[in-house]
């Protein structure tokens with residue numbers, strides 16, 4: 001009944017005896033409550049959101065539907081464990097291309113321990129978070145039925161320059177791609193950019209709608225939260241953005257979430273530039289020769 005998700009691109013994953021999310025065949029995603037306060041904080045956030053009548057429905061739709069918590073067998077075989085029961089955001093897609101983008105130049109929350117802050121701060125500095133206001137946390141791009149997915153090592157792009165980040169965002173919506181990043185000299189055609197990023201219901205329009213809420217909302221500050229972008233070449237499969245990972249959401253203390261808003265604006269600028277001028281930026285292969293950026297292209 002429960003199985004390891006076919007399409008998880010970041011975060012803690014169920015493998016090698018580690019506990020991770022599982023899905024069922026009815027469209028539910030079960031995320032194990034994480035250690036320390038993380039799990040209870042994420043539950044508290046979903047409960048707060050569910051009872052917050054001031055969050056407009058159109059904004060609520062950017063969050064996975066929450067169905068409470070449930071004790072189910074943990075994926076690592078350790079027995080029953082409480083899980084968040086969430087809408088599976090990708091179950092309606094046949095061959096989803098997915099990108100998890102961790103938003104904010106700063107991923108640590110104010111009340112965190114000094115040790116945690118230092119760890120996050122180091123990672124924010126070493127990745128693109130500090131410079132760009134977001135980092136690519138994980139991704140997969142459907143190449144073709146035969147080639148499967150391009151799913152690069154998720155550590156590979158986290159410290160990327162603006163140029164490489166833009167290139168990955170272009171590859172995400174291109175038809176002339178291979179599963180091999182070394183084909184990076186190729187000028188990605190961005191063939192799907194108008195239908196995926198553009199249009200009145202496309203990803204840019206959704207990001208702008210979310211941004212307008214963040215310009216006002218003073219309920220929550222979202223640290224270390226991700227925007228998940230999903231699309232599929234199948235007809236009638238709408239491109240969507242969703243928010244995931246609320247283990248570090250804190251009370252706003254009546255202040256705008258400038259950290260999240262700034263990251264969102266930066267991502268919006270990247271996507272807008274690709275739409276306006278898809279061939280403006282020179283393509284560069286991953287510059288880190290120590291990284292395995294080729295990913296695996298298996299159809300999982």
Ligand SMILES: Nc1ncnc2c1ncn2[C@@H]1O[C@H](COP(=O)(O)OP(=O)(O)OP(=O)(O)O)[C@@H](O)[C@H]1O
Pocket residue numbers: 007008009010011012013021029031064086087088089090098100138226228244245246247
């Ligand atoms: N509701 C969902 N439906 C489908 N897939 C999901 C859902 N929530 C999360 N995922 C998948 O799981 C990944 C990790 O999710 P999430 O960030 O919530 O996990 P995490 O273990 O808390 O991450 P981190 O290690 O960054 O704290 C996402 O990138 C996405 O691929």
Ligand SMILES: O=P(O)(O)O[C@@H]1[C@H](O)[C@H](O)[C@@H](OP(=O)(O)O)[C@H](OP(=O)(O)O)[C@H]1O
Pocket residue numbers: 010011038102107137224247
């Ligand atoms: O804040 P927490 O609960 O400690 O969780 C970590 C946090 O979400 C980091 O942002 C994440 O790094 P990424 O940006 O690389 O996803 C890291 O993954 P890691 O353990 O794989 O480094 C998580 O363990």
